[in-house]
Amino acid sequence: MKKMLDQTNEIVEICLLAGKIMLQNGAETYRVEDTMMRIAASFGIQASHSYVTPTGIIFSIDGTGPTKLIRIVERSTDLQKVTIVNSISRKISSGELSLEEAHRQLKELDTKNLAYPLWLQVAAAAIASGCFVIMFQGGWGDFLPAFISGGLGFYCLVYVHRLVKIKFFAEFLASFIIGIMSILFVMIGFGHELDKIVIGSVMPLVPGLLITNAVRDLMAGHLVAGLSKGAEAFLTAFAIGSGIAIIFAIY
Incomplete structure (x- = not known):
């Protein structure tokens, strides 16, 4: 039971991280919500709910999983990061990325500075x-x-x-x-x-x-x-x- 809960928490973290990267870099609100729900569904969580505003993301799943909130303070424009998150999301949906690998790639992307000099x-x-x-x-x-x-x-x-x-x-x-x-x-x-x-x-x-x-x-x-x-x-x-x-x- 504990292992399943830990895995659920990690899925929620991946969804929130993907949503955060997209929202901070100029993605539309509905695209952020759709991407988060698709990632959750790809990892076996069909009943997920997200509420996104320009300053915050709320994400929850039905059952015993927690509801989590992320505040968005800085917003800029870097559509390359949005494109990369979309690419990672498609790979997750097609089964090409595991939970751990997807989390690692998103963490790396979050810390990268892809802006032009x-x-x-x-x-x-x-x-x-x-x-x-x-x-x-x-x-x-x-x-x-x-x-x-x-x-x-x-x-x-x-x-x-x-x-x-x-x-x-x-x-x-x-x-x-x-x-x-x-x-x-x-x-x-x-x-x-x-x-x-x-x-x-x-x-x-x-x-x-x-x-x-x-x-x-x-x-x-x-x-x-x-x-x-x-x-x-x-x-x-x-x-x-x-x-x-x-x-x-x-x-």
């Missing part, structure tokens, strides 16, 4: 900013100003967020820096269309994944998660807009 993230944000200027029918003369402003703003976002864990302030300061740089470039004649430079530069800060996941969760019937993610996306958009609005008001 900071310089590459900043370079990608800078290039994207310049390309957005062209996409919004700006001139090639504004490509470099947006390239510099967007890269500097994204670096500011990452750096400030490491110092202050409140994301709102990091996003606000990043957009404020972008506004200052854009205006300076136009004043010295290096840039021409201020609106195009600003719009292109703030695009890497826009919470596109959050908005998409909020809509998908709402459509899947997860109203609490969908509304909370929508509120988080609204706060991000408000922070970006406030930073730009203040510098424009000063200008």
Whole structure:
């Protein structure tokens, strides 16, 4: 009986760990719940229940098994980790992974840092900013100003967020820096269309994944998660807009 209970506890731990990794790295709420229940069913637990919100996961099984809760404090975007968890889940379902091996792989994945180096993230944000200027029918003369402003703003976002864990302030300061740089470039004649430079530069800060996941969760019937993610996306958009609005008001 004790051995069976220990095995059940380990299955619950695996399900919670898989759900935690997915939720921390940008997966939709309904996908997290589905993956956890599929893993439990693959290990012989057919009657499992999960309740997932952006800040926590509750998972339980019928019978003598415990109900466990995990708090989610930090959330970022790393879709590679979500893909790897999905791959592990499929291997579990097909019987390719044992309980111990699945637990080991998930633990390793949880501690890995698969994100691209900071310089590459900043370079990608800078290039994207310049390309957005062209996409919004700006001139090639504004490509470099947006390239510099967007890269500097994204670096500011990452750096400030490491110092202050409140994301709102990091996003606000990043957009404020972008506004200052854009205006300076136009004043010295290096840039021409201020609106195009600003719009292109703030695009890497826009919470596109959050908005998409909020809509998908709402459509899947997860109203609490969908509304909370929508509120988080609204706060991000408000922070970006406030930073730009203040510098424009000063200008």
